[in-house]
Amino acid sequence: MRSLKNILWLTGKELRAIRGDRVMLVLIAYVFTLAVWLVSDAASTEIDHLSVAVIDEDHSQLSARLIDAIQPPLFATPALLGPAEAEAAQRDGREVLVLAIPPDFERDLRAGHDAELMVLVDATAVAQAGNGATFLRQVLAQELARWRAPGADGTALVDVVFRNRFNPNLTSRWFSAVMQLMNNVTILMLILSGASLIREREHGTIEHVLVMPVRPHEIVFSKILASGAVILGASLLSLIVVVQGVMGVPVAGSVALYAAGAAIYVVAVASLGLLMASFTRNMGQFGLLVIPVMVIMILLSGGMTPLESMPEWLQWVLRAISPATHFVIFAQAVLYRGAGLALVWGEMAMMAAMAAVAVAIVLGRFRKILGG
Structure with a gap:
């Protein structure tokens, strides 16, 4: 109970720090509202009055x-x-x-x-x-x-009829809106989780935490819980208000099931962000480290280009080490095709396993930092 109390107290501290970071709040609001619309609707690649x-x-x-x-x-x-x-x-x-x-x-x-x-x-x-x-x-x-x-x-003796399932009019924004939302979850989760540690180092508050009677897992869990709650809440609001409400993109599956899978995913990505931040001293170093990881996770997740078009060995590697690949498969199945738990539990289990491994590595790294 004492450990749980410490986690909740530290989570409140992290949430207050996020609330005080106006630049981060503006970034979160922009990425989950205007950016989703601009990328999926205004920047359309559909053929329209081509010269x-x-x-x-x-x-x-x-x-x-x-x-x-x-x-x-x-x-x-x-x-x-x-x-x-x-x-x-x-x-x-x-x-x-x-x-x-x-x-x-x-x-x-x-x-x-x-x-x-x-x-x-x-x-x-x-x-x-x-x-x-x-x-x-x-x-x-x-x-x-x-x-x-x-x-x-x-x-004609044979009349071939095509019916487009899940997107009858082949509207590109139905696809790109959800894909952009999932990419934004990855980007902001890496940035926000890593920034929570970098912010304390730059402001000198990490020393205050180190002298407190808290253990490494309490610090790690509080940072994951705070940043994950903010990004998960913002993404669900964006899905319901912006994607469904404003843009009119239908969601075939259960939003609650998507939220459960997204919660597992943000834990894995937040752990990865904390791990990279533990090797850096400031936001400049963290940015240089996180950008290539972010680009690879997004470009090779299967959301921008089909996973099947990649070399077979690369597909096996991505399925083994990248939670983004499983998150894209999971989200597409739930939000596009209305899949239930019976069809996506395998992807959720893989994301949970990767999240457990990532948390274990971060805990080991934080014990080393606190011990030093």
Whole structure:
């Protein structure tokens, strides 16, 4: 009971320190509100009025049909340019796609000869260029199929129907909003937990704690509990108010189950932040140490790029040492697909095991610091 009382007292001290750090409070408020919206909504990579130029050297009815098929909202109204003008426009970055229709294109097709359409893509706009070229190829292929066999769309023997589960309209912000929220939990948890120790070293209050009748596990647990409660509470408010309420992103699963998994995750990440802070003397050193760890955890978590696209050996390594990988799998299953405890308990168990190992290492490190 005395140990529990000390933990609660130290947790209150940590919460008062966070409340007094206005810069940190502003950062937490910004990251879980405006930053979530900006990254997921304002900075969208969806195809919307993509600029297209057309070099029409055929001037036939078919070329006119192809040009008319390029319509909003996917594409802007095509600009009819000459070869030199189109090249200059793409060099200047004014046109992402350029469609070149060669002379005698329709005549060659009617004669049964091979004909080619050339699409020049500005690959510096990676996301839009890749998706835009794919959509443009589909539009052209559909229009050519209608021209070859008018009215054949309804007489096909096989009708392939696609239904997009969990995101019917393929809205990118449904994905990016939740992913950005999970990334923010990782970033702020590392920073806030490490800063709680660095702040005491820089202000000289760590010496006051060392002379108090407290044990290492009480200090560690209080810092994890305080920073974890702040970040977990802020993330849940952001999920309910910003993501669901303001942005209108549906959450399919249980928020309570997500909160339970996120609580396990913040313990693991907070322990990692404290461990890195124990090897540094000031925020500058801590920042240099935490940035590469943070970047690797986020980029290789599976939230920004699919885990399956990574080398198999790297997947095994990440599943063995990174709680972020299991947190992304867990959160996507719960929030996107409505998975229950029976489907995600394995990921929660892995996060709990990693959290236990991280806490044990931090406790050993703190005993060494206090002993010194």
